[in-house]
Amino acid sequence: MKQTKRYISLFLIIISLLFVGFYRDFVFKNINALLQAWDADMDYQMPTSLQFLTKYEYHTLENIKWGLTLLFAIIYLAIALITIKFLFNNKKFSRLTIYTYIAITVVSALIMAIGHLFPSITDKMYSLARYLMGMAQSPIIVMILIPAFKLSEKEG
Numbered sequence: 001m002k003q004t005k006r007y008i009s010l011f012l013i014i015i016s017l018l019f020v021g022f023y024r025d026f027v028f029k030n031i032n033a034l035l036q037a038w039d040a041d042m043d044y045q046m047p048t049s050l051q052f053l054t055k056y057e058y059h060t061l062e063n064i065k066w067g068l069t070l071l072f073a074i075i076y077l078a079i080a081l082i083t084i085k086f087l088f089n090n091k092k093f094s095r096l097t098i099y100t101y102i103a104i105t106v107v108s109a110l111i112m113a114i115g116h117l118f119p120s121i122t123d124k125m126y127s128l129a130r131y132l133m134g135m136a137q138s139p140i141i142v143m144i145l146i147p148a149f150k151l152s153e154k155e156g
Contacts, residue, residue: 013083017139020079024072024137031065070105073136077101080142084149093149100145101136108132 030050037044038058046054053061077098084090084097108129115125135141 009086013079013086016079020072020075021138024068027068028065031061031068035061069133069137073101073105073133076137076139076141079139080145083142084145087146088149088153090149093145093152096149097142097145100141104132104136104141108136 026047027050030046031053034044034046034053035058053064056064080097080101081094084093111125111129111132115122115129118125
């Protein structure tokens with residue numbers, strides 16, 4: 001019975017990761033499509049669930065995307081913490097997970113700041129910061145941490 005609960009819990013974690021990933025993709029792709037349509041002076045029909053976003057101005061939507069980036073990174077951090085606690089129940093590993101997400105966010109912010117200081121490299125720095133934050137908004141981090149923590153357990 002305990003093994004069955006464990007499999008159900010792992011299944012729910014995986015379903016959560018998939019749902020959050022697909023929903024994040026849905027939201028960002030539609031916001032980007034709306035912004036591109038506005039750039040081309042065209043109309044874009046947002047899905048009903050996101051229709052409220054059409055009431056915002058272009059710049060406000062860009063800021064909303066930044067907020068959503070942080071929100072989804074926090075959601076992925078929460079799922080990662082649940083996963084690490086479930087698999088290892090080790091406070092040190094939970095703290096390392098939090099530190100990893102914080103480090104990625106801080107490094108990304110620093111890269112963005114450097115890009116703003118040096119306009120000639122702004123696009124490259126933005127791409128790098130976006131890539132890092134993309135990792136924080138995906139299961140990649142937890143997929144790296146799990147084997148690292150497994151190895152750490154074996155060595156410890």
